[in-house]
Amino acid sequence: MSLPHAMFAAGSASLFDDLFDKHAVARLRSYITLDDELLTADLTDIPARARDVELLITGWGAPRFDAEMLSHWPNLRAIVHAAGSVKRLVTPDLWDRGIRVSSCAQANAYPVAEYTLAMILLSVKRTLESSREFASTQNLLASLPSGRFGAFGVTVGIIGASRIGRRVIELLRPFDIRCLLYDPSLTDAEARALGAQPATLAELLTRSDVVTVHAPSLPETRRMIGREQLALMRDDAVLINTARGALVDTDALVAEVASGRLRAVLDVTDPEPLPPGHPLFTLPGVTLTPHVAGSLGNELQRIGSSVVDEVERYVTSDELAGEVTSPDLAKIA
Numbered sequence: 001m002s003l004p005h006a007m008f009a010a011g012s013a014s015l016f017d018d019l020f021d022k023h024a025v026a027r028l029r030s031y032i033t034l035d036d037e038l039l040t041a042d043l044t045d046i047p048a049r050a051r052d053v054e055l056l057i058t059g060w061g062a063p064r065f066d067a068e069m070l071s072h073w074p075n076l077r078a079i080v081h082a083a084g085s086v087k088r089l090v091t092p093d094l095w096d097r098g099i100r101v102s103s104c105a106q107a108n109a110y111p112v113a114e115y116t117l118a119m120i121l122l123s124v125k126r127t128l129e130s131s132r133e134f135a136s137t138q139n140l141l142a143s144l145p146s147g148r149f150g151a152f153g154v155t156v157g158i159i160g161a162s163r164i165g166r167r168v169i170e171l172l173r174p175f176d177i178r179c180l181l182y183d184p185s186l187t188d189a190e191a192r193a194l195g196a197q198p199a200t201l202a203e204l205l206t207r208s209d210v211v212t213v214h215a216p217s218l219p220e221t222r223r224m225i226g227r228e229q230l231a232l233m234r235d236d237a238v239l240i241n242t243a244r245g246a247l248v249d250t251d252a253l254v255a256e257v258a259s260g261r262l263r264a265v266l267d268v269t270d271p272e273p274l275p276p277g278h279p280l281f282t283l284p285g286v287t288l289t290p291h292v293a294g295s296l297g298n299e300l301q302r303i304g305s306s307v308v309d310e311v312e313r314y315v316t317s318d319e320l321a322g323e324v325t326s327p328d329l330a331k332i333a
Contacts, residue, residue, distance in 0.1 A: 004054040004315060006032040010082070011061015013038040019059065019082055019304035027308045031315045046072045055314070057307060059083055067093040078314055082307045084108040084294070085333050086324050095326045102320040105333070106163055107306035108295050112242050113167035115293035119265045120172070120210050123238040124151050128287050129263075147236075152176045157208030158196060159224075160215030160243070161186055162333065168212065169195050180204045183215075185331070205232040210240060216333040217244035227252035230262065238263045242293040243333070245270030250280075257285050267293040 006028075008016050016038050020028065028034055032055060037047060040061075050072050059082040063069055070076065076099055081089060084105040094101070122128055126145035134143035154177055158165050161183040169179050173195060181196035182204045191198035201224075205211060211233060215221050225239070226249040233239070233256075241248055245268040256262040263285040272291070280286050295303050306322075313319050324332070 003031065003033045004077075005035065005049075005052045006055040006057060006311075007035045007037070007039060007050065007053050008057045008059070009039040009062050010059030011040060013040055015059045015061075015082075015300075018300045019307065021301060021304070024301070024304050024308050028311060031308075031312050051075060054078070055080065055311065057082060057311070058089060062089055064091060065089055065094045065099075066091045070094065070097060070099075078102070078320070080104075080307055080310050080314070080320075080322075082303050087329060087333075090324075090326075090329070092326075100320060101324050102310050102314075102322040103324050104303045104306045104310075104322060106322060107303045109163035109167050110302065111295050111299045112164045112293045113171055115267065116164070116168050116212055116214075116240060116242055117171045119240050119287070120156055120177075120212065120238075121151055121175075123210060123240070123263065123265060123287075124154050125149060128265075129285070132284075154178070154209040155180060155207055157182065157199070157204035157211045159183075159201070159204065159211065159213045161191070161194060162214045162216065162243075164242070165212075165214035166194055168214065180208060201229065202232055205229055206234065208237060209234070210238045212240040213243045213247055215243055215247060216331065217246055218330070222246050223249045225249065225253075227255075230256045233262055235261050236263065238265060240265040242267045244268055245272050254279050254283070257283050260285065265289075267291055 051074055053073055054075055054077045056076060056079045058079055070093055078100045080102045082104055084103060086101050086103050090101055126149045130143050130145055137143055156172060156177055157180040158168055159182050161181060172179055179196040180199040181191045181194065182199055182201045188198040213225065224247055230252050239262060248270065250270050253264060257264055258279065265287045266280065267289045268291060269280065274280055280288055310320060310322060313321060
């Protein structure tokens with residue numbers, strides 16, 4: 001029995017080597033006939049043998065699969081996307097053809113949750129501010145935090161029971177930290193089963209020392225954290241955003257942080273990237289990182305391993321653990 005013909009398509013051919021080590025490539029080739037040509041994003045010269053491809057492995061920078069693009073792939077049956085969101089890839093034309101799509105969002109959730117955990121612990125300890133103060137004054141005693149700080153007994157509010165939000169709750173379990181959860185799609189019993197206390201958005205914002213955003217970017221969640229919501233947060237609370245910048249009203253956040261009332265840890269912004277000279281680059285109380293929370297470096301090999309597992313599952317059982325369907329797009333990132 002011949003193996004399904006497969007290709008890899010992404011914004012950069014070098015991504016393949018970042019995702020798959022020699023062992024992973026060997027595993028892939030035991031389930032598929034992997035074409036030696038790695039296709040990059042523009043796909044201006046799609047080889048004729050693409051007509052035989054049943055399975056595509058895609059990565060960041062892969063093309064959008066509209067009717068014109070799909071005309072090159074008449075036998076395509078499935079796409080396994082070596083990244084999180086598939087929204088930039090899929091179109092109604094793809095669903096109409098019955099092509100199945102799988103995402104590695106679960107694998108990509110791990111580093112984002114780990115980043116969030118690290119930033120929660122560093123923020124409540126005031127480590128980031130103390131480090132900057134110490135570098136500036138070179139005075140150890142003057143740089144020590146004062147007032148209420150430390151992780152013991154703090155409350156962390158998690159907005160969104162996404163894969164990442166759920167993983168953050170799991171990672172917080174060993175600590176003496178209370179978790180509140182706001183997600184209107186869950187029942188109170190489901191929130192408690194995850195290990196968090198259910199709360200309305202207003203309750204969560206009012207009671208939390210740290211608020212961390214893990215909701216999907218949807219029309220109804222745009223700027224869900226605006227001026228009114230930020231005003232509810234307790235003095236010296238921290239807002240962490242690793243989801244999408246558009247979930248937070250940037251101007252309102254700048255005003256609160258500039259007043260010294262709130263602190264923020266932002267791995268995403270709106271707009272992204274920020275224009276040169278934007279206040280968020282220099283405001284005290286802001287830690288700004290360049291979209292590093294997701295899979296990077298050796299973390300990409302976790303995604304590669306997930307891809308291989310999914311390819312094996314598809315070829316041997318016709319199942320996809322990370323399958324995304326058209327109705328899913330209304331509620332996922």
